[in-house]
Amino acid sequence: MILLEKRLDNVIYQSGLSLSRSNARQLVSHRHVLVNGKILNVASHQLKKGDLVSLDKTTISKLGDTLRLSDKDFKSPQWLELNKTKYTVSLRLILHLRTSIKESM
Numbered sequence: 001m002i003l004l005e006k007r008l009d010n011v012i013y014q015s016g017l018s019l020s021r022s023n024a025r026q027l028v029s030h031r032h033v034l035v036n037g038k039i040l041n042v043a044s045h046q047l048k049k050g051d052l053v054s055l056d057k058t059t060i061s062k063l064g065d066t067l068r069l070s071d072k073d074f075k076s077p078q079w080l081e082l083n084k085t086k087y088t089v090s091l092r093l094i095l096h097l098r099t100s101i102k103e104s105m
Contacts, residue, residue: 007047008028008033008044008047009021009028009044010024011089012028012033012053012089014076015076015082016067016068016070016071016074017053017055028043032056032059033054033056034053034054034056035052036051037052049092049093051091052089055087067087069087079091
């Protein structure tokens with residue numbers, strides 16, 4: 001579960017930098033996403049604590065007002081640190097999910 005949350009495409013979606021999960025994958029595959037200042041086009045990339053994710057400037061100018069983070073009510077999860085003015089997000093802390101899994105087969 002934690003591995004899925006730390007995927008690049010999921011972090012982009014959860015932070016509001018995309019309209020949907022499929023849009024997040026498309027942004028990554030079309031090379032519009034920077035991780036620590038470098039273009040990364042692997043949607044399944046596992047982010048680490050402190051990684052800085054941002055959109056390139058042309059994408060921000062085209063999509064800026066239509067992104068979910070532009071909504072007044074939008075709040076990103078606590079484990080993400082979102083900068084709405086710079087369109088950047090970083091992992092604040094490592095996730096610790098407490099779930100009880102019942103295997104009944």
